[in-house]
Amino acid sequence: MRMRRIAALLVGASLVITAAACSKNNPPSTPGTPDKVTAEVIPIVDVAPIYLGKSKGFFTDVNIDLSLDTAAGGAAIIPGVASGQFQFGFSNAPSLLLAQTNGVPVKVVSSGNTATNDPNNDFSGLVVKDPSITSAAQLSGKKVAANTTKGIVELAIRKLVDMAGGDGTSVNITAIGFPDMVAALDNNQVDAIFEVEPGLSAAKAKGWHVLGSLATIDPGMTVAMYFTSANLAQSNPDLVARFTSAMKKSLQYASDHPDEARAIVGTYTQTPAAVLQSLVLTGWPQDVNTDSLNTLADLMVQYKFTDKRPDVSAILP
Amino acid sequence: MSRFRTILGRVGRSPALLGVLGLVAFGGLVELLPHTGWVKAEYFPPSSRIARALWQVMGQATFRTALADTLGTWLTGLAIAVVGGVVVGVLIGSVPIVREFTASTIEFLRPIPSVALIPGLVVLLHQRQATLVIIVYASFWQVLVQVLYGVADVDPVTRDTARSYHLGPLRRIRYVVWPTALPYVVTGIRLAAAVALILTITGELIIGNPGLGKQIDLYYTALDAPSMFALVVVTGLIGVVANTITRAAERRVLRWHPSVRGELPV
Numbered sequence: 001m002r003m004r005r006i007a008a009l010l011v012g013a014s015l016v017i018t019a020a021a022c023s024k025n026n027p028p029s030t031p032g033t034p035d036k037v038t039a040e041v042i043p044i045v046d047v048a049p050i051y052l053g054k055s056k057g058f059f060t061d062v063n064i065d066l067s068l069d070t071a072a073g074g075a076a077i078i079p080g081v082a083s084g085q086f087q088f089g090f091s092n093a094p095s096l097l098l099a100q101t102n103g104v105p106v107k108v109v110s111s112g113n114t115a116t117n118d119p120n121n122d123f124s125g126l127v128v129k130d131p132s133i134t135s136a137a138q139l140s141g142k143k144v145a146a147n148t149t150k151g152i153v154e155l156a157i158r159k160l161v162d163m164a165g166g167d168g169t170s171v172n173i174t175a176i177g178f179p180d181m182v183a184a185l186d187n188n189q190v191d192a193i194f195e196v197e198p199g200l201s202a203a204k205a206k207g208w209h210v211l212g213s214l215a216t217i218d219p220g221m222t223v224a225m226y227f228t229s230a231n232l233a234q235s236n237p238d239l240v241a242r243f244t245s246a247m248k249k250s251l252q253y254a255s256d257h258p259d260e261a262r263a264i265v266g267t268y269t270q271t272p273a274a275v276l277q278s279l280v281l282t283g284w285p286q287d288v289n290t291d292s293l294n295t296l297a298d299l300m301v302q303y304k305f306t307d308k309r310p311d312v313s314a315i316l317p
Numbered sequence: 318m319s320r321f322r323t324i325l326g327r328v329g330r331s332p333a334l335l336g337v338l339g340l341v342a343f344g345g346l347v348e349l350l351p352h353t354g355w356v357k358a359e360y361f362p363p364s365s366r367i368a369r370a371l372w373q374v375m376g377q378a379t380f381r382t383a384l385a386d387t388l389g390t391w392l393t394g395l396a397i398a399v400v401g402g403v404v405v406g407v408l409i410g411s412v413p414i415v416r417e418f419t420a421s422t423i424e425f426l427r428p429i430p431s432v433a434l435i436p437g438l439v440v441l442l443h444q445r446q447a448t449l450v451i452i453v454y455a456s457f458w459q460v461l462v463q464v465l466y467g468v469a470d471v472d473p474v475t476r477d478t479a480r481s482y483h484l485g486p487l488r489r490i491r492y493v494v495w496p497t498a499l500p501y502v503v504t505g506i507r508l509a510a511a512v513a514l515i516l517t518i519t520g521e522l523i524i525g526n527p528g529l530g531k532q533i534d535l536y537y538t539a540l541d542a543p544s545m546f547a548l549v550v551v552t553g554l555i556g557v558v559a560n561t562i563t564r565a566a567e568r569r570v571l572r573w574h575p576s577v578r579g580e581l582p583v
Contacts, residue, residue, distance in 0.1 A: 071444075076439040076524075080439065178538070186357065186359075198539065270538075
């Protein structure tokens, strides 16, 4: 999250070195020997399927020797993949759309995670402490915490306020990391927070109420996706296709076995088992939801993230 | 009453005992802080809760791996910085023209905080390499500058004597420059060790390579404040141990030196 603030800088830097760095890190596949690839992810619940797929051998089945690297913040992942530092990455949808609009050569290879289909039971939520605030419309002109500005969370806050009949553009967005949000609301630094699990469980446990979620805006809204560089997608389409197929299998397996998904999160985070048992999981559909991406692209223009509407078809395979 | 005064007097004369008492008082303060209402125990736990979390965390395999990763990265970075700083320092410092030529560049590069390099480095290098670069960048200057002072401190009479005895460059370094520079080198290493530890944890926290800094971030994202502060305590303890070791080494290596012998130089 910290690092997202310097994302713009990184994206610029990556463009300069993309041409130089791409060739060396993308060796052609040799028949028989597994392709060694590294995927850069963030250590959060959302990426449980790729850890599960790796442990189940779905990647070795398609002759891919997968290493998983975790970045503390997500900002370095897009430049890292674009420059060929990593072959695959996991990033949130608005960042990928913005990168594409800025000319960073990335291609989506697989669905990542989505909101749930139930607006009242999502892994995300707009939370208030003050019981007199009963509608998101009352947050017009108020201070609301988002993990980062110009991200999916800012879009969600503004849209939820608009949907409730308020003025979404008047909301004063304050960047506060997800882990600090509950404390920030507790200390009255902000009027509302847009929190995700496991912080959302902690907020609900305090008796605070949820005014809406990503699923309120768009059930099953696309949150994040797996992607590669345009260079690798072009030079080794076979490897990318095999990664995509293993990823689909992993997403399906995680959806079918939520208990195993919860358990594997404990291997790469420090989230206590009791919390993992009860938190709301994200959606893990196999296919990229183009309609949802178009909704996001429209919201990005509406809330002035970019002047040019992102070209959704350009980042899809 | 008089017995109490005797005990007080004995404690007052023992710096070690006073130090321990100070630490206990600090621990007591942290224990009380959440009860004052200034901070909530949920976000800043009392010291007893941190101590309990430390005990639990230390029993885990992930802790031992993280500790080994941190120590490995720190010592690797420190070793590169020390060797580089000494070699470059002796080379530059021995030739006055080179020294003048590089002085402005060194003074320009030295103040750049190495954390400012992180965004540029993570695109170019693997996580651990990027962290090593920021460690080496920060601690190299500590050693280099000390070595440059040390080399400049050579007694002109000794230097002239060595020259009239026709000592070669290598023997001049061995018998004239090195003994003079050694106290400065050791000071440089001690400073570099502290700086390198800061940058090791910074790199793990921000870049995300394995180690205690990354574990701190994982406990932070898991909203586990006691375990997070427990690891903060561990990083502090590493710093204390490092300082103790380098100070002991300083006394050992320099036992012949006037600054350690405690005698007046003639």
